Amino acid sequence: MFRAVKDHLATRYEASLDPALLDRIEVLKAHLGGYETDAFGFDPEAIKPVIPIVEFLYRRYFRVQTFGLENLPEGRVLLIANHSGQIPMDGMMIGTSLLLDAHPPRAVRSMVERWVPSLPYVSVFFSRLGQVLGTPENCRTLLAQHHTVLVFPEGVTGINKTFDKRYQLQQFGLGFMRLALETNTPIVPVGVVGAEEQIPALWNLKKVAKLLGMPAVPVSPHMLIPILGMLPLPSRYRLWFGHPMHFTGDADDDDAVIGAKVSQVRDAVDALLQRGLAEREHIFW
Amino acid sequence: MRVAITGISGRFGALLTRRLHRQHTVVGIDRRPFPGAPADVELHRIDIRRKRCEEVFRKGAFDAVVHLNVMHDPRASSADHHTFNIQGTTRVMQYCQRHGIKKLILLSSANVYGPRADNTQFLTEDAPLMGGERFHQIQDLIGIDMLGQSFFWKHPEVETVILRPVHIVGAVRNAPSNYLRLDRPWTLAGFDPMVQLIHEDDVAMGIERALRPGAQGIFNLAGCEPAPLSRIIELAGGRPLPIPHFAAGPMLERLWKMRLTTFPAPELDHLRYVCMVDAARAREVLGYTPRYDLDATLTHLRLTRALLAS
Numbered sequence: 001m002f003r004a005v006k007d008h009l010a011t012r013y014e015a016s017l018d019p020a021l022l023d024r025i026e027v028l029k030a031h032l033g034g035y036e037t038d039a040f041g042f043d044p045e046a047i048k049p050v051i052p053i054v055e056f057l058y059r060r061y062f063r064v065q066t067f068g069l070e071n072l073p074e075g076r077v078l079l080i081a082n083h084s085g086q087i088p089m090d091g092m093m094i095g096t097s098l099l100l101d102a103h104p105p106r107a108v109r110s111m112v113e114r115w116v117p118s119l120p121y122v123s124v125f126f127s128r129l130g131q132v133l134g135t136p137e138n139c140r141t142l143l144a145q146h147h148t149v150l151v152f153p154e155g156v157t158g159i160n161k162t163f164d165k166r167y168q169l170q171q172f173g174l175g176f177m178r179l180a181l182e183t184n185t186p187i188v189p190v191g192v193v194g195a196e197e198q199i200p201a202l203w204n205l206k207k208v209a210k211l212l213g214m215p216a217v218p219v220s221p222h223m224l225i226p227i228l229g230m231l232p233l234p235s236r237y238r239l240w241f242g243h244p245m246h247f248t249g250d251a252d253d254d255d256a257v258i259g260a261k262v263s264q265v266r267d268a269v270d271a272l273l274q275r276g277l278a279e280r281e282h283i284f285w
Numbered sequence: 286m287r288v289a290i291t292g293i294s295g296r297f298g299a300l301l302t303r304r305l306h307r308q309h310t311v312v313g314i315d316r317r318p319f320p321g322a323p324a325d326v327e328l329h330r331i332d333i334r335r336k337r338c339e340e341v342f343r344k345g346a347f348d349a350v351v352h353l354n355v356m357h358d359p360r361a362s363s364a365d366h367h368t369f370n371i372q373g374t375t376r377v378m379q380y381c382q383r384h385g386i387k388k389l390i391l392l393s394s395a396n397v398y399g400p401r402a403d404n405t406q407f408l409t410e411d412a413p414l415m416g417g418e419r420f421h422q423i424q425d426l427i428g429i430d431m432l433g434q435s436f437f438w439k440h441p442e443v444e445t446v447i448l449r450p451v452h453i454v455g456a457v458r459n460a461p462s463n464y465l466r467l468d469r470p471w472t473l474a475g476f477d478p479m480v481q482l483i484h485e486d487d488v489a490m491g492i493e494r495a496l497r498p499g500a501q502g503i504f505n506l507a508g509c510e511p512a513p514l515s516r517i518i519e520l521a522g523g524r525p526l527p528i529p530h531f532a533a534g535p536m537l538e539r540l541w542k543m544r545l546t547t548f549p550a551p552e553l554d555h556l557r558y559v560c561m562v563d564a565a566r567a568r569e570v571l572g573y574t575p576r577y578d579l580d581a582t583l584t585h586l587r588l589t590r591a592l593l594a595s
Contacts, residue, residue, distance in 0.1 A: 039511050039561070040406055041479045117558060118402040120475025120530060127479075135405040 046128035068241035083158030085195035110150035160216035182251035191272025198232035292354030349388035407563035420551035455485030483508025484577035505562035
């Protein structure tokens with residue numbers, strides 16, 4: 001009885017979704033080779049219940065504009081983006097842009113922090129939507145299966161920057177370049193403009209964060225507004241996708257050699273950011 | 286081939302015997318009786334730790350030894366576990382080396398890697414054995430795996446094979462099968478890790494493959510396609526009972542002390558984190574491919590539940 005009602009509601013709900021969107025989800029499913037979930041726990045069906053909220057955030061709240069989506073090469077690719085905004089909305093918006101606006105649609109598999117799998121609900125939510133624990137082996141496996149992998153090489157230092165350091169790229173990790181060389185994967189630099197302003201953190205309470213076992217506890221003045229302060233500010237997002245970069249060489253080379261290649265990618269991301277900032281007329285519209 | 290199986294009287298030993306005895310001469314060594322043993326199986330009822338056991342190896346002219354005589358009973362004392370498992374395994378290794386036995390197969394488990402938050406999705410054979418980090422009671426099982434590894438290097442004349450299967454399910458009575466036979470298995474609210482299962486017949490097939498001359502080393506064995514725990518419970522016919530993870534540990538600890546459950550509390554980590562393996566090596570080197578898919582594996586498990594209930 002319960003199940004019949006549940007199934008009925010699910011069908012009704014699905015009928016209410018945009019058929020074009022359902023087609024896009026089918027394309028993602030086809031990539032899984034006939035299984036309901038892939039070995040990492042990604043289930044395209046899990047997009048359906050959350051898509052109205054995600055689409056609202058993407059189209060109405062952050063009113064995301066994309067530039068250069070057509071630059072994405074076919075097959076496996078590493079998206080290398082700047083990380084900002086205290087909460088990983090940037091990852092979600094990049095993922096949503098590839099689902100809703102790219103042709104053909106793609107599932108973005110981003111590499112998440114090591115503490116995510118220990119969080120209840122969040123761990124399942126992330127994993128069903130295709131997010132994967134950021135280990136080199138996982139990245140290698142995904143690239144071998146021709147997935148689109150999103151890496152934020154700045155890691156937590158990038159996302160938890162205070163507002164005075166906005167749009168200043170932090171140090172990039174080298175791991176992604178070794179994997180790109182090893183698997184011969186093109187790199188597409190991505191500049192995210194607009195995320196820095198969603199939570200302009202004036203302080204990061206490091207001691208409190210340590211007590212709570214969290215990477216950071218940002219404090220932003222807009223948090224003083226009751227209830228609404230819990231939401232990020234509706235700054236307008238602009239996602240800039242650069243041209244694919246191809247690298248060759250020994251994946252096991254010295255850090256200095258790899259670092260030089262990483263700098264090229266970092267400069268490319270920075271160029272996209274500078275262009276995005278120059279062409280942006282207003283933070284909120 | 287003359288194959289000695291230690292611990293033959295266990296459920297898995299019996300299953301392996303039925304599979305092997307038509308092509309090979311099977312000799313069983315166990316202190317327990319083996320009811321329903323095939324007529325062509327020679328059985329020695331003896332504790333492997335006894336001196337007298339060496340005589341069986343001395344006269345046996347075995348080509349291979351499959352060592353299944355490992356105690357898994359979580360209620361047994363740590364002392365019993367260590368003497369039986371570590372000493373027993375050491376003896377078997379000594380006998381193999383002294384009496385010119387060409388092959389030794391040890392059945393370890395993927396649990397030696399341990400379920401952890403920062404586990405990579407597919408652990409290879411090189412991954413560190415962290416299973417004892419939070420689950421101290423399995424230290425001896427990790428010890429057996431390590432003993433096998435050092436024996437492999439010290440005695441290249443013996444082809445040593447260490448098999449690390451994922452959760453074995455079927456008619457066997459082990460923690461994963463018992464768990465999946467529950468009507469209301471506990472889950473941890475907000476966690477639903479990907480899980481790999483392997484059907485008991487597929488493990489037996491893995492051992493059969495490992496018996497082939499030339500095969501040696503460590504192999505992860507995976508069975509059917511991985512699936513989220515919730516999906517596996519659904520297919521097994523259970524209804525999950527979600528419990529907050531911070532409460533489940535202390536509760537299960539209490540129930541364990543009161544002898545109201547067969548599951549030690551550290552096993553809860555399997556309901557929380559991934560512990561999956563990369564089985565590419567077994568596929569490439571042993572030519573092992575599992576026969577049972579997820580549906581078939583769990584259909585069999587449901588049957589065993591009905592049988593055990595009746």
